[in-house]
Amino acid sequence: MNHNRYIAVIPARYASTRFPAKPLARLAGKTIIERVYKRVVPYFDTTIVATDNEEILATVQAFGGQAVMTSTHHRSGTDRCAEALEKVGGDYDVVVNVQGDEPFIHPSQLKDIRHCFEDSEGVRTDIATLVVPFPADADYEILANPNSPKVVVDARGYALYFSRSVVPYLRGIDYEKWTSQHTYYKHIGLYAYRTSVLKQITQLQPSLLEKAESLEQLRWLENGYRIRTVVTAQETIGIDTPEDLERAERFLETNPM
Numbered sequence: 001m002n003h004n005r006y007i008a009v010i011p012a013r014y015a016s017t018r019f020p021a022k023p024l025a026r027l028a029g030k031t032i033i034e035r036v037y038k039r040v041v042p043y044f045d046t047t048i049v050a051t052d053n054e055e056i057l058a059t060v061q062a063f064g065g066q067a068v069m070t071s072t073h074h075r076s077g078t079d080r081c082a083e084a085l086e087k088v089g090g091d092y093d094v095v096v097n098v099q100g101d102e103p104f105i106h107p108s109q110l111k112d113i114r115h116c117f118e119d120s121e122g123v124r125t126d127i128a129t130l131v132v133p134f135p136a137d138a139d140y141e142i143l144a145n146p147n148s149p150k151v152v153v154d155a156r157g158y159a160l161y162f163s164r165s166v167v168p169y170l171r172g173i174d175y176e177k178w179t180s181q182h183t184y185y186k187h188i189g190l191y192a193y194r195t196s197v198l199k200q201i202t203q204l205q206p207s208l209l210e211k212a213e214s215l216e217q218l219r220w221l222e223n224g225y226r227i228r229t230v231v232t233a234q235e236t237i238g239i240d241t242p243e244d245l246e247r248a249e250r251f252l253e254t255n256p257m
Helices: 032-043 054-062 077-088 107-115 175-181 195-201 208-213 217-222 242-254
Strands: 006-012 046-051 067-069 094-097 127-133 150-153 159-163 185-194 227-231
Touching: 006 032, 006 077, 032 046, 032 054, 032 107, 046 054, 046 077, 054 067, 067 077, 077 094, 077 195, 094 107, 094 195, 107 127, 107 185, 107 227, 159 217, 159 227, 185 195, 208 217, 217 227
Parallel strands: 006 046, 006 094, 046 067, 127 227
Antiparallel strands: 094 185, 127 185, 150 159, 150 185
């Protein structure tokens, strides 16, 4: 029987180039950060928001959530998770990094990421993340969007590479037919790490590929860490801009949570 203890950390920084104060923005009467928190809390032993802002901290505490203050200088949510874990303490085996702008994250996705560390086949997972197939009829413009990182996986489901470009290139096939000729995977930014591995990867210096693509997971691959991927059928609705928030409002009108 598996006895892993899980802590979910939700990084929530105040500054954002495209959407300042995003965690405090209201979605159908509740802040985004409250919606994310309450979506996540049933599935882990502990759930905590890691923020760099006193107002976000107070907001989380006001709705009954747990939160800790972290540095304003972190390069990534992974680094913020590591500091939060250090401050919280406790004997946790796995840290799950849930993005603070994913109020529609699906319960099945949270269960899938846990399952990676509960495998009874003797496979040890150090880092895990989720991917979702692009629809076979997706327009090339959607596939080529650099804000939707693509993932190439091996035969066992481990990530080979992440890119903002379209990989692989299908030679001799019109690009408008690529999604119908090959299964492309979109990365969903939900990560989980063994606590010992989280501490290790946050000590690594930014790598060449990471700097080129602005994708932190490439640093881990370049340094020899394996990232296990799980295919999910659920597409999430992340909120990166005020326009995304408007779309989310419309979505909730027909899909109440």
